[in-house]
Amino acid sequence: MGEKVLMKGNEAVAEAAIMAGCRCFFGYPITPQNEIPEYMSRRMPEVGGVFLQAESEVAGSNMVYGAACAGARVMTTSSSPGISLMQEAISYMAGAELPCVVVNIVRGGPGLGGIQGAQSDYFQATKGGGHGDYHLLVLGPSTVQELVDLTMEAFDLADMYRNPVMILGDAILGQMMEPVEMRKRPPRADLPPKTWATTGAAGRPKNVITSLYLDPAKLEKHNLRLAEKYKRMAAEEVRYATHMTEDADVVLVAYGTTARIARAALDRARERGLRVGLFRPISLWPFPYEALATAAAGAAHVLVVEMSLGQMVEDVRLALGETKPVHFYGRTGGMSPSPREILDDIVKIVERGA
């Protein structure tokens, strides 16, 4: 194990990107992720990279589109209102099959909302966000170390699938400090060369990057080809973690920071002799439907906990169908559930359900 350093999630994400070979960053300030562009403004010049504060998220995300066209490893980061403005470019990048990494340090909405952490952008991240038939690969880390590791991996996944990858964090993860080990991670050796990049048609036929297909038959074909890719992603890139689900009567399902709070509730429940387990989706798209069904197979109840009014719960219901009751507990607007609140809900479910 290498040496650990104490880092804020936001700064760790920035350094992780640099270590993964990201040399282009475009962004626009927004709380609670300002430390990312601020860190990049210091660090990028040191490593010979590009930092540019765009005039808006609309522009910044289209700068990402451009840099991705040029074959660069490129990232942008923002928080909810800014991510909404990026949806146009994200849709275009999905359509044109451009690799990039987008980090959303989620805050409470809708509208201007607030600046405290939330998970209310789950639908936007996993069910579309922009227009068209497309998917992002969406990863939801729950510790600063996992934020670092997944960010580094996100660049490989983006290049591998030629698809935007989103890291769905939240303000708590961005603002907190935790020890992390920064392992340099060179790009995977088996990545396809970027022969499609628009770097000048020297000694090769010209490259054109577009998402325009005026002929509906061609656009349909393009969409079907993308769908094949999403199928491959769904088969290969499912990630999740379980904790004490084997004997659990109640399985908690939570992602990101909320999974940690749920874990604290689990520990207290176990102290009281309640058999509680935790299923934590890490890939939010593709969602681990089958793994969840397996992990919760022996449980009588499933309790989904989110910092929203219930978004991921829809995927949990899809995974479990009518096999068992799926309960929900959520706080929203930047409030987070406390372990005690979750424990109270567990107790209620057990007492009512037994």
Next chain:
Amino acid sequence: MHEEVIFAGFGGQGVLLMGQLVTYAGMMEGRNVTWMPSYGPEMRGGTANCGVVVSEKEIASPLVSEPTSVVAMNRPSLEKFQGMVRPGGLIIYNRSLVDVKPARNDVRVVAVPANQIADEIGDVRVANMVALGAYLGVTRVVGVDTVLEAMKKVLPERRHGLIPLNQQAIARGMEIAVSASAAR
């Protein structure tokens, strides 16, 4: 060992630094640690706080909702956080700026005249270090030597000149903790 502490005060009192030092020292001593600050406009001229967890176990939630200890550097912070402390826990408060007594009788309370002592040793800005010393003296969560080591990492180079004064402030705070323990 599992400690969940909130350091709170008004912006500029250095409460985030107190928390960072404990966090960093905890990491250096091989513990699991997390540090979570308040942030954003609420910080501007208003109150600031951070929640720190230091534990032998893997840390589940980084949010401190039921602290084992609270260190309150001003009155609004004491009023905001005292109710959250676990029974049997600890409240340390800055008596120089808090003219009320904590309303809890099921926790241990240590009053520290932090500003006054800081003034005596020459710089009121180290009041946070006095309170930190008292906190370390009572809880022994991390060693003082480790905190001083951590200071070299956490403080920017240009502020390393302040370390001896900080050390003195921490030592004075610890004395208070010792006499508070003796008086029990």
Next chain:
Amino acid sequence: MQKVFGRPEALADVPTHYCPGCTHGIIHRLIAEVIDELGVRERTVGISPVGCAVLAYDYFNCDFVEASHGRAPAVATGIKRASPNSVVFTYQGDGDLASIGAGEIVHAASRGEKITVIFVNNAIYGMTGGQMAPTTLPGQKTTTSPRGRDPEVAGHPIRVCELLSSLSGAAYIARVSVTSPANVAKARRAVKKAFETQLEGKGFSLVEFLSTCPTNWGMTPVEALKWVDDKMAVYYPLGEYTRVPEVG
């Protein structure tokens, strides 16, 4: 009727959240005084930005709408077109107006939209903690230009009055500061002219204030006022920017 020392009716009787030495507060007051003097409080609708003045709706005693970051001129356009008798003003920072909202402000001005824009230029992003703004001066250090703004990389500061005054729809454009009683008096006259321009149906009006941000500039309030005079007013000259006459 103008009350000099009392609180203008158009200003709410609540404490503001602005930092000590921040000139957002004085600017609010001048606007409120003018609204009172023109007797239009009950017809006025303000639009607050996303920026330190986001809570302006709490501080003015008239109808108010909160817009998304940079879009206040578009929101104002919608209100004015739907309700032409309203007196509509936006209150926007430099990030809001000249960065993310650069498109909206240019088109509102070029359409000669009969609205009044109060543009508060403090050469920085105040609310988000001191990042570079489009109006940050060359060499000025901010949290996203830690080595000082380098125009080679980050571009040159935008002079909004000069830019907008080239548009035929812009009927009144002025730049003012509030660093001295004389400047405050001039600023007040400019705000009044801007609102009158709207009331007379002449077209788009804008007053740019050179404003302070002692917090993020890392200065005392007094140093900050001096910096406005010595540095900002050099790059951004005060005065009225006469409208380019209509051709053809």
